[in-house]
Amino acid sequence: MSDRDGTRAKVIEAIAPFNKKGISLTEATSFAADLEWDSLTVMDFVAAIEDEFDIIITMNMQAEIETVGQLVDAVESLTG
């Protein structure tokens, strides 16, 4: 398993507790359109991801991240 696959597995695992509608997740899944998260859920989820990977995802970066795949890429670049 490549590093990116490992990161993606962890990200998908972190999404699970917030995936109230049980949407099946792919890299194209959108946080706003598919998971329908509100800003409070986003805040809690971002904090969980930050703690899992020991990184900071600034609000500026969050604005650019719309899909699961983009989040995996962002985490990769921040942990790399």
Next chain:
Amino acid sequence: MTDLLSKFDPLIAERGALLASGVRDPFAIVMEEVRSPTLAVIQGKETILLGTYNYMGMTFDPDVITAGKTALDTFGSGTTGSRVLNGTYQGHKECEDALKAFYGTRSAMVFSTGYQANLGMMSTLAGKGDYIILDADSHASIYDGCALGNAEIVRFRHNSVEDLDKRLGRLPAEAGKLVVLEGVYSMVGDIAPLKEMVAVAKKHGAMILVDEAHGMGFFGPNGRGVFEEAGVEADVDFVVGTFSKSVGTVGGFCVSNHPKFEILRLVCRPYVFTASLPPSVVATAAASIRKLMHAGDKRAHLWKNSKRLHAGLREMGFTLGTETAQSAIIAVMLPDMETTVRMWQALIELGLYVNMARPPATPAGTYLLRCSLCAEHSDEQVGQILGMFRAAGQAVGCIS
């Protein structure tokens, strides 16, 4: 043509449905007469005001009114100019002097509103490559100031010292950092653990700004705010505040002991590119601030009112935002929009005005009725307020 306002259709529909159910619009109240800091006439009915943030009741203080009238007569109705061009009058200097005396600081800068003070400080202090670290429940003016600037924005969980510490620890050690805190958080009325938060911010080499919009006037021995009560004055770099709460007029400010603070007057856009406050407003503000320095009795009465209302509402069975009265804001938490509107309506019909607050302004998607007490509420009025809450709560079915 795309109608740019169609994006608001869901909100228009929600409001339409609400008003069609026969309730009055909580966001369209008109004060026909204002009789005192605690009494107004709304739709012909004398109404007790319990949602004005007029904490110290300075709006009708005779000395404040006189100062305003004199300035209006002497300096005219407005300055028609920026603070850095033709808009600094004697009154603006005197207002800044009053702030310096009140806070014991070297510098004070007066903005046209509290909102602009935060816009200005956030966008100017932290630039590209710097970080602003803010509480998730920060006021809209803090968020908007961040959006106006070019810094990287990092949020931490509301009032969590551990979360702040963790996030600061992950930032580059050499980067410029501004930690932004509020003394009192205005939705629920809880206060920040400033002693612990300031210690953590200092440990990581961050500068600290505290917004004391809701703390000025009645926290700390001199009424400077929660940061004074917490004993962290020496470690806080900037204090932002407003004239539209305890001071009783409109305007905003930042005070500081930073030796380079004065340069901000030339580089802070929300300070430079707007007209300064009218002479009557800065004169009322200066008079009020000087009186607030010696308002120990009022502070004591405000605390007494706040504790009594909190304890009384709790005893009746209402769910409140805080365990005890932490400030002069008491938030009555309600389960949903419908109950909140019905409760608000029942209170206004009885002659009591409170603020209705709903997401996204509120934390964690909550609905609440926000009460803010005034030092001028008499013991008798607090008794009436409690009676009205009991009657409304029973009529709506929130309490038994």
